[in-house]
Amino acid sequence: MERVDVITGTTAAAIGVKLSNVEVIAAYPITPQSECVEMLAKFIADGEFDAEYIKVESEHSAMAACIGASATGVRTFTATAAQGLALMHEMLYIASGMRLPIVMLNTNRALSAPINIWCDHQDSVTERDTGWIQIYAQNNQETLDSIIQAYKIAEDEDVLLPVMVCIDGFILTHTVEPVYIPDERKVRDYLGIYEPKHAYLDPDRPITQGPVGVPECYMETRKQINDAIERAKEVIKRVNEEYYQLFNRRYGNGLVEGYNLENADTVLVAMGSVCETIRYVIDRLKKKGKNIGLLRIRTFRPFPKEEIKEMLEGAENIGVLDRNISFGLNMGALGTEIMATLRDKKICNYIVGLGGRDITPRNIEEIVKHLEESKDVETKWIGLKE
Amino acid sequence: MGKRFPREELLAPGHRGCAGCGASILVRMALKAAGRDVIVVNSTGCLEVFTTPYPETAWRVPWIHTAFECGGAVASGIERAIKALKKRGKFKDRKITVMPIIGDGGTADIGFQALSGALERGHDIVYIMYDNEAYMNTGVQRSSATPLFASATTAPAGKRSKGEDRPKKDMAMIAAAHGIPYVATACISYPEDLMKKVKKACEIEGPAFIHVLQPCTVGWGYNPEDTIKIGRLAVETGFFPLYEIEHGEFRITYRPAKRKPLKEYIRMQKRYRHLTDEDIEILQKYVDERCKLLGLE
Amino acid sequence: MVTIGAIIYEPGSTVRNKTGGWRTFRPILNTEKCIKCEICYIFCPEGAIYEDEEENFRINYDYCKGCLICSKECPTNAITRVREEK
Structure with missing residues (x-):
């Protein structure tokens, strides 16, 4: 039972x-x-x-x-x-x-x-x-x-x-x-x-x-x-x-899971538990009239290229959250791969939450704000101390 | 007329071992003693390389190789998997021997931790260390089983060096310190002694460790035909005493009538050719002391 | 076609690899002198010595690499050696 x-x-x-x-x-x-x-x-x-x-x-x-x-x-x-x-x-x-x-x-x-x-x-x-x-x-x-x-x-x-x-x-x-x-x-x-x-x-x-x-x-x-x-x-x-x-439970199509992607120009892409925080922020921003989407990557390998292309087709501002860093490239693994998948999109990469640094709703809002204001491809470290 | 040795060949010919290879001789003997109900685990080394270049294998028993340092752990996994399969009804009333056959590097150096873990946990395995006293597969680099004053490519003899500067690591005694039910030394030049020990190890429940000395033509520098003769001299001089420790009880299994001078053994091998008679005297004293300790006068 | 995981399903398939060509010297076993002590048999690194139907020991030259351990160890000098003609 x-x-x-x-x-x-x-x-x-x-x-x-x-x-x-x-x-x-x-x-x-x-x-x-x-x-x-x-x-x-x-x-x-x-x-x-x-x-x-x-x-x-x-x-x-x-x-x-x-x-x-x-x-x-x-x-x-x-x-x-x-x-x-x-x-x-x-x-x-x-x-x-x-x-x-x-x-x-x-x-x-x-x-x-x-x-x-x-x-x-x-x-x-x-x-x-x-x-x-x-x-x-x-x-x-x-x-x-x-x-x-x-x-x-x-x-x-x-x-x-x-x-x-x-x-x-x-x-x-x-x-x-x-x-x-x-x-x-x-x-x-x-x-x-x-x-x-x-x-x-x-x-x-x-x-x-x-x-x-x-x-x-x-x-x-x-x-x-x-x-x-x-x-x-x-x-x-x-x-x-x-x-x-x-x-009676499923997770997107198994490879990826979208949230509020319909009519969202700005989309965050992430993996793991931070997606729950992002969803919370999305709901909060929705009440303020802001439409933000989330694409959760469930399987990093195999990498769901086709789904990503399809589900981010309409997105204009794409922000990828990475809880990892490739030293010498100043990007995270998910960021580089999303960029390789969507070659003609504006994609910003956010390095977040390394070594247990909290990723707060405020951090997510900061990311959304930066993403909407940024004009070019950029990597930004979020939550660093002064 | 009764046969002295079983006829079944569980290591096929056509393998790429060097002419006169001691490791192949050991495997033939060990498998004749163990029979078909055996699963062999190799770590990276000569034996693995010369028996299994895809798409051919010399093995007629199930065989697995993964990496260099984990033979003990792979064997542990197999042993427990067999237990699990027995719960399903497979291998009913059969004793399947899990037999890691691993070199001195894969046992005494890089695989030491995995070996110790496997012995300490009490897995029912028969671990055979085939000891050729250096990393022969990669070009005769020294291992912790390389004996004192032997020249190896990373411990070469030279103007300021007599070759390896540390005595050989005593793996059988280290294995025995784990309190396992069976430990033995053996040499391929004494097939009946070796096979008896392998058979006993297969029958005993729990971990068994057999340290087998196995001369190597390339690494030791001698004519291939002398593989057996050199192994015999290692034993006859007391350089490599043959014994077993069964449930804690120590027993010399072969006692030379009179130990031969170590010089006879040393002078047959190029890896020792830089040694003076005085150097050999030092080695002789070292061997004498160890023999005394084991009660082998 | 490489098998999945490069698993080899044919046990003892190295028999296809005739290593007899490695030989410089050929051991020759004189059955007359052989006392069937099995010493050459057990010490052969190749398993290239076998018993024929009459239980006489023979050398399988398809695989014998010519190490000459058999010749060296034979207690009755029943195994002699000759240089291989190329």
Whole structure:
């Protein structure tokens, strides 16, 4: 039976993992993710959940153990953030290169130095080219739903790629919200058991996984990953609809979600929890007669180029919020990609909320004001101290 | 007539190992001992490279390679996945051995943490360290398993250097300090001893660690035909004693009638050719002390 | 077509790669002198020594790289060596 719990984002993720009937978890604690793997350990300790849990000695080993388990043919999960994700870096390429549908929660957190445990997106956008699908959830409900959807997407035979569900550290991980918990049996029926055809270690069918990719084959493996993540767009949209039919919730078309885009000349583009703040400001400005739109990018990878083009066709002022910075370019990752997608539009890039700096409604209003007044393409840092 | 060794070849010929390669000999022996119900984990290194250039593989057992430093962790994941699959009814009443076969670099250096984690957590794995005492795959750079006074490309002998300036890291004893049920040393020149140890390791529940000395023609500098002879000398001189530690109980498994002078072993290898008789005396003393410690007079 | 994840589904497929061409010296096994101690068999890095139907040991020259470990280790000197004619 579906029920409502008032829970944090990390708990929502842990419940999502439990509902998804994950068989092997390998995890290493790191703030602000730890509560997720603590909850999973507790579920197992209390006999509510029958997964194998490997208490690894680092995030690198967490991903390596997930790769080993997934390559043996079971459903796997891990969670991390920031330094932990950076430590996993080479293994992320290996997970996608071996076409293993591992699902990971990344609780977005700034990268050292100086050490900082608070939210920004530098950690996950840095991993954008690793062949992982990246879903950015905006609240705790979407966190839970996205974990379940992630398995459906990752294990689809047209995809077979790992998925990272990204949620904003502290803002979602440590804040409670009411969350609908779907019926366990319904989720299990929806996902089924992971039974791969391509990759499983089994003495009865001795295959070689992870061989030397000589120049005669390596480039083709890259193209295959690129094609698969491109195909994932349709799968993500389909899963979004199926999920709506079963559980009555959907997130835009799965890839992007628009808000108040009709007749809005000025549109903000963003990812993650800040979208909820933006929506609040949009509603407030609407009462003052101002029409501002929001395009929320839910999947940063695959990057929804077609949707962006279509949904921003009428927009004249486009402001992209980035919780990350590419040093030496003075732009964020989303800004550069929106610019590459919409070449003839006026686009301003706003660097916001690094290392847990709050993004307040006032900041959003400041962005809107700047965007409407600016004549040219510009990058502006918002919320810097004097 | 009874066969001395099983006939099934689980490592196919046609692999690109050097002529006289000790690692291939080790793999043949280990798989003959373990049988078919095995999953091999390689870390990056010679063995991985010469057995699996796509689209061909020399392996007739399931095999996986991911990266260099994580063999212990990958094996941990596989071992738990097998447990999970058993809950589904797969591999019923079968003991599948998860067998990392990983070099000295991937074990004693870059993979040390993952190994320690896997041993400490008590995974049921048979970890075989194939020790050729340097990074042979990349051109004989020193590892922490490179022995004292051996010349390696990053610890070369020269006017002001006698080669490697630190003694070999004692991986078997480090593994034993984890309190695991089975630790052994072995050498490819003693196939029955090696295979007995692998078999025992497969049968024992929990982590097993076998440190196998495996001469390398390229890195050590000798004629390919001498691979077995050099391994034998390493053992006969007491440079590499053969022992096992089963549930904490230490036992020498091969005791040379009389230890040969270390010089016989050293003088066969180019990596030691810069050494004077006095230098070899220093090494001899070091070996004598270690043998005494192990009760191998 | 490269397989998904570059997985190799054909175990032992290196048998297509005949490494016999690497040889400089050819070991020759004299069955008369062989005592079937299996020493050459177990020490061969290639697994290139096999038993024929009469349980005599033979060398598979398709794969033998000519390392000569077999010749060196044979206790009865049943394996001699000759230079390969190119």
